[in-house]
Amino acid sequence: MIAVKEKENEGVYLSSFREVEEKLAHGSPSWLQAIRREAVEVFAERGFPTTKDEEWRFTSVAPIAGKAFKPGRHELTPALRQAILGHAMADLDCPRLVFLNGHYCEELSSAATLPKGVRAGSLGEALRSEGAALEAHLARYADYRDHSFVALNTAFLEDGAFVEIPKGVILEKPLQLLFVSEAGNGLVVSHPRNLILVGRESQATIIETFVGLDSATSAGLKPAATPATTAATEGVYFTNAVTEIAVEEGAHVHYIKVQQESSRSFHYARMQVQQERSSSVTTHSFALGGALIREEVRAVLDGEGAEAVLNGLYVLTGSQHVDNHTLIDHAKPHCGSREFYKGVLDGRSSAVFNGAIKVRQDAQKTDSKQSNKNLLLSEDAIINTKPQLEIYADDVKCTHGATIGHIDSEAIFYLRSRGIALAEARNLLTYAFANDVLGRIQYEPLRQRLDRELFTRLGETGRPEEA
Amino acid sequence: MLKIRNLKAKVGSNEILHGINLDVKAGEVHAIMGPNGSGKSTFAQVLAGRDTYEVTGGEATYEGKDLLAMSPEERAREGIFMAFQYPVEIPGVSNTYFLRSALNAMRKHRGLPEYDAMDFLARVREKVKLLDMDEALLNRSVNEGFSGGEKKRNEIFQMAVLEPKLAILDETDSGLDIDALKIVASGVNALRSPERGIIVVTHYQRLLNYIVPDFVHVLYNGRIVKSGGKELALELEEKGYGWLEESVPAGQTA
Numbered sequence: 001m002i003a004v005k006e007k008e009n010e011g012v013y014l015s016s017f018r019e020v021e022e023k024l025a026h027g028s029p030s031w032l033q034a035i036r037r038e039a040v041e042v043f044a045e046r047g048f049p050t051t052k053d054e055e056w057r058f059t060s061v062a063p064i065a066g067k068a069f070k071p072g073r074h075e076l077t078p079a080l081r082q083a084i085l086g087h088a089m090a091d092l093d094c095p096r097l098v099f100l101n102g103h104y105c106e107e108l109s110s111a112a113t114l115p116k117g118v119r120a121g122s123l124g125e126a127l128r129s130e131g132a133a134l135e136a137h138l139a140r141y142a143d144y145r146d147h148s149f150v151a152l153n154t155a156f157l158e159d160g161a162f163v164e165i166p167k168g169v170i171l172e173k174p175l176q177l178l179f180v181s182e183a184g185n186g187l188v189v190s191h192p193r194n195l196i197l198v199g200r201e202s203q204a205t206i207i208e209t210f211v212g213l214d215s216a217t218s219a220g221l222k223p224a225a226t227p228a229t230t231a232a233t234e235g236v237y238f239t240n241a242v243t244e245i246a247v248e249e250g251a252h253v254h255y256i257k258v259q260q261e262s263s264r265s266f267h268y269a270r271m272q273v274q275q276e277r278s279s280s281v282t283t284h285s286f287a288l289g290g291a292l293i294r295e296e297v298r299a300v301l302d303g304e305g306a307e308a309v310l311n312g313l314y315v316l317t318g319s320q321h322v323d324n325h326t327l328i329d330h331a332k333p334h335c336g337s338r339e340f341y342k343g344v345l346d347g348r349s350s351a352v353f354n355g356a357i358k359v360r361q362d363a364q365k366t367d368s369k370q371s372n373k374n375l376l377l378s379e380d381a382i383i384n385t386k387p388q389l390e391i392y393a394d395d396v397k398c399t400h401g402a403t404i405g406h407i408d409s410e411a412i413f414y415l416r417s418r419g420i421a422l423a424e425a426r427n428l429l430t431y432a433f434a435n436d437v438l439g440r441i442q443y444e445p446l447r448q449r450l451d452r453e454l455f456t457r458l459g460e461t462g463r464p465e466e467a
Numbered sequence: 468m469l470k471i472r473n474l475k476a477k478v479g480s481n482e483i484l485h486g487i488n489l490d491v492k493a494g495e496v497h498a499i500m501g502p503n504g505s506g507k508s509t510f511a512q513v514l515a516g517r518d519t520y521e522v523t524g525g526e527a528t529y530e531g532k533d534l535l536a537m538s539p540e541e542r543a544r545e546g547i548f549m550a551f552q553y554p555v556e557i558p559g560v561s562n563t564y565f566l567r568s569a570l571n572a573m574r575k576h577r578g579l580p581e582y583d584a585m586d587f588l589a590r591v592r593e594k595v596k597l598l599d600m601d602e603a604l605l606n607r608s609v610n611e612g613f614s615g616g617e618k619k620r621n622e623i624f625q626m627a628v629l630e631p632k633l634a635i636l637d638e639t640d641s642g643l644d645i646d647a648l649k650i651v652a653s654g655v656n657a658l659r660s661p662e663r664g665i666i667v668v669t670h671y672q673r674l675l676n677y678i679v680p681d682f683v684h685v686l687y688n689g690r691i692v693k694s695g696g697k698e699l700a701l702e703l704e705e706k707g708y709g710w711l712e713e714s715v716p717a718g719q720t721a
Contacts, residue, residue, distance in 0.1 A: 415557075416516070416540045418565070418625065419572035419629075
């Protein structure tokens with residue numbers, strides 16, 4: 001029976017938890033240890049979701065559940081150091097925190113140029129030195145009681161980024177959180193956990209990048225081809241990340257997530273945003289790498305006049321699967337939300353977009369717009385897109401729209417009739433489709449990196465430089 | 468430069484061109500006139516290589532080469548340009564980038580060095596003036612949000628930059644007010660030269676006051692039923708297309 005088989009799958013984590021429990025407890029505040037225990041129980045009870053679960057209908061996590069992932073090493077070898085520093089995403093000209101298999105790597109981090117009063121470093125370290133201060137926030141926003149992967153992350157919560165921006169501070173440059181996975185012989189799991197606290201009237205851009213190091217991605221480019229000789233577990237890893245972002249009154253945050261994991265990896269991530277009055281948060285989610293990906297963004301607009309903008313772009317090839325599940329929770333009146341997700345699917349890739357908007361009874365004058373547009377480059381690509389509106393207030397404006405299309409043959413002919421070759425015309429139109437999401441990134445060095453990455457993925461021809 | 472013999476084409480199962488014959492020599496301007504549904508636009512698009520139309524018979528040679536065997540981009544690189552009746556909007560691709568790609572594709576084809584952004588801009592500036600275009604249009608997405616007149620002007624602007632050997636204008640005059648029409652016509656006239664052939668496809672005689680053709684052909688039910696000098700256009704204008712039904716032998720109208 002399925003239930004028995006799943007029990008075995010979860011068992012790996014349960015016994016792993018028993019092994020590390022004591023180590024985790026050491027130097028951790030007791031409130032956290034209680035949360036970890038509760039989370040592991042939630043996970044044990046819920047198990048991995050199946051496609052019978054409405055929230056997971058089009059995404060089977062059986063490939064993750066069926067593998068015995070174990071925590072990986074996080075020593076920085078000279079070769080690793082070189083590979084990380086050589087990665088295109090490690091060259092963004094801004095302060096950064098680097099994490100290796102989920103653990104803070106001080107040697108490669110450089111946060112010294114941050115303004116006075118800004119804290120940015122290891123969450124594990126912060127828990128050891130001043131755990132009590134985090135109690136009000138950590139695991140208070142991303143609810144582990146109703147979600148298997150969040151519960152799993154919370155049970156194994158050990159390290160990640162802790163960022164605290166005090167009142168009225170404006171970060172001139174973004175802060176980058178670079179998560180590097182290095183699986184070696186494979187079946188490595190990491191549970192990065194980030195807590196970002198943005199004080200009243202502060203302003204910050206944070207770039208969260210996930211990259212995998214395998215032979216080809218160490219250059220930061222195409223997902224690696226998988227040679228037939230590769231061992232079945234080579235480079236197979238699972239990133240299970242949770243980020244909580246608490247934004248105080250009047251603060252402005254851009255949170256940009258770039259997921260460029262290795263081609264054989266699995267990735268689950270929750271970005272959980274909590275917003276106070278008159279704050280504004282813009283999230284960007286770029287899903288480019290990985291084999292099986294679930295990206296969840298949830299924003300709670302918990303103060304009047306708060307605004308959230310959720311941008312997303314997924315560009316898939318081969319047999320990649322990306323599931324974007326978003327939830328915007330309008331909890332208070334006069335809040336606005338905008339959501340723009342676009343997808344480009346080639347090969348036999350598949351994607352899910354599920355955009356939930358919840359408008360609570362009190363949240364009058366909510367103004368919400370959602371759009372999901374998809375471009376299918378192949379007959380075999382599959383997209384499942386669904387808006388999900390739950391509205392309990394009566395004076396609200398909520399619109400949504402989804403499109404699925406192929407490349408416009410008239411536009412192709414127009415370009416060809418001006419001498420542009422067919423393949424280049426296709427790339428140009430695909431790029432143009434995706435480009436407006438990239439254009440929403442205000443930090444130019446990152447926008448350029450992603451622009452290049454996008455063009456590499458679309459093929460080398462027809463790359464427009466800025467004219 | 469262009470020789471067309473008994474050209475037939477259909478879309479789906481519907482035959483639209485029933486055998487067209489036309490010769491265009493360098494330096495000549497030919498006007499193709501005809502009522503709605505006569506096959507004018509089909510003819511222009513077939514020349515440009517649009518694959519929605521299937522050529523079912525006849526032949527077309529361009530500078531001695533088999534035109535019908537060439538892809539749309541090959542035709543363009545060999546110097547054929549069609550100004551679209553309905554220019555396509557391409558969100559996300561700037562006019563400048565698009566046109567530079569097109570120009571460089573042609574330069575590459577001719578073994579010339581490609582233009583960088585600076586060279587290109589220097590070259591287009593004068594053409595912008597010629598067409599009295601707002602330079603801001605260059606940085607906008609191709610045709611996106613352009614008015615009807617701006618789109619047509621943008622077509623002629625592209626033509627001015629690409630300097631084709633054979634230009635085909637597909638109802639470029641439709642929807643233009645008289646000022647825009649004059650600007651477009653002067654753009655076309657600036658391109659007239661002994662090396663260049665121009666085919667003007669139009670429903671109305673009005674445009675031909677400004678672009679004076681050497682020859683006028685009347686297309687009717689997929690055939691050229693009358694050819695003559697510029698005075699034929701005036702005669703058509705005066706008598707209307709209804710006149711054709713009486714003057715064309717019954718067997719040819721089917």
